[in-house]
Amino acid sequence: MQHHTKTDKQSETGSTIHDHPWLAHLIDEKEYLPPSYYAKLLKPYRAGGRNDLEIFGEFLSSLAPIPARALELGCGSGRATSVALRLLPTVELTAVDLSSSMLSAMPLDGRLRTLCSDICAYLLSAKCEAPYELIFSLWAFSHSVHMWLGRARTDPTVFDTAARAVRTMLTDRISPGGRFFIMHFDSLSEEQRVAMPQWAKVDAIFSDVESQSPSFRLIASIIEDLNRRGRVEAGVTHFQGEAIEYDGIEQALETYFNFHLEGRLNRAPAAELEKAVSEVTSALERHQDRSGRIVVVPSWFVFSGTRVE
Numbered sequence: 001m002q003h004h005t006k007t008d009k010q011s012e013t014g015s016t017i018h019d020h021p022w023l024a025h026l027i028d029e030k031e032y033l034p035p036s037y038y039a040k041l042l043k044p045y046r047a048g049g050r051n052d053l054e055i056f057g058e059f060l061s062s063l064a065p066i067p068a069r070a071l072e073l074g075c076g077s078g079r080a081t082s083v084a085l086r087l088l089p090t091v092e093l094t095a096v097d098l099s100s101s102m103l104s105a106m107p108l109d110g111r112l113r114t115l116c117s118d119i120c121a122y123l124l125s126a127k128c129e130a131p132y133e134l135i136f137s138l139w140a141f142s143h144s145v146h147m148w149l150g151r152a153r154t155d156p157t158v159f160d161t162a163a164r165a166v167r168t169m170l171t172d173r174i175s176p177g178g179r180f181f182i183m184h185f186d187s188l189s190e191e192q193r194v195a196m197p198q199w200a201k202v203d204a205i206f207s208d209v210e211s212q213s214p215s216f217r218l219i220a221s222i223i224e225d226l227n228r229r230g231r232v233e234a235g236v237t238h239f240q241g242e243a244i245e246y247d248g249i250e251q252a253l254e255t256y257f258n259f260h261l262e263g264r265l266n267r268a269p270a271a272e273l274e275k276a277v278s279e280v281t282s283a284l285e286r287h288q289d290r291s292g293r294i295v296v297v298p299s300w301f302v303f304s305g306t307r308v309e
């Protein structure tokens with residue numbers, strides 16, 4: 001009788017999915033993750049004893065006067081939206097997201113209007129009902145910037161869409177004296193260093209894994225330019241997060257492939273997928289403690305400031 005080793009079997013049947021059933025999730029690029037699965041995989045992002053929403057809440061509580069009109073970019077299922085509606089009791093809020101399923105999970109509130117759109121496209125569109133006294137985005141702005149930077153590699157007609165959108169937001173879409181708040185991932189964090197080499201396979205814009213993400217570099221350089229020219233008063237703050245824990249490799253792999261990597265590698269040819277799983281596993285093992293738990297430290301940035309004129 002012939003015996004198959006596991007490796008033989010895997011190459012014959014592409015059984016990586018059998019070993020990791022969560023790879024079967026089909027994550028649509030436009031629809032992002034189903035809201036309930038997003039909520040299940042989302043880990044707490046805490047720094048200095050408060051979570052990401054509390055950090056955002058501190059920013060909102062510092063605003064005076066309370067903005068009358070605000071825009072949220074990449075609202076998802078409304079985690080930050082609910083905070084804004086609670087802390088800004090008189091605000092009229094427009095919330096934009098590319099995913100209709102995320103938008104269907106948004107809270108209902110008479111002060112809230114939702115719109116299914118790409119972030120950069122909305123900022124550049126004639127339909128953008130600017131100016132807003134406040135524009136905010138948590139963990140979402142980079143998605144749109146990276147989408148357009150990726151497209152620009154093959155389509156010369158969109159080459160500067162992302163840069164135009166960021167500049168337009170800061171100079172035209174915010175009213176003079178208006179404020180902005182963008183929570184943005186740190187691609188050089190311990191947490192993201194596990195994922196970035198895999199993103200480099202998804203899109204060549206991520207190939208420089210030793211530099212901040214293209215989206216961070218773009219936003220930072222535009223803010224620096226507008227600061228220099230006196231158009232905005234803005235800065236960036238780095239948040240060193242508290243460690244995130246996973247029960248073991250399998251739980252961490254699911255979050256990395258289906259959340260951080262948004263399922264983009266799940267449909268790769270069997271050998272590539274197997275290699276990716278093996279690479280992420282090795283990277284995670286470097287953060288494994290004696291009990292088998294994975295402990296990784298996240299960090300992130302907040303761009304915030306005021307439009308001057």
Ligand SMILES: C[S@@+](CC[C@H](N)C(=O)[O-])C[C@H]1O[C@@H](n2cnc3c(N)ncnc32)[C@H](O)[C@@H]1O
Nearest residue numbers: 032074075076097098099118119138140143144
């Ligand atoms: C990590 S989630 C953040 C959601 C929410 N802000 C939060 O903090 O829970 C990223 C969100 O960006 C949305 N998104 C992805 N690409 C987008 C794009 N090009 N334009 C608008 N939204 C986008 C996704 O649908 C998802 O809701």
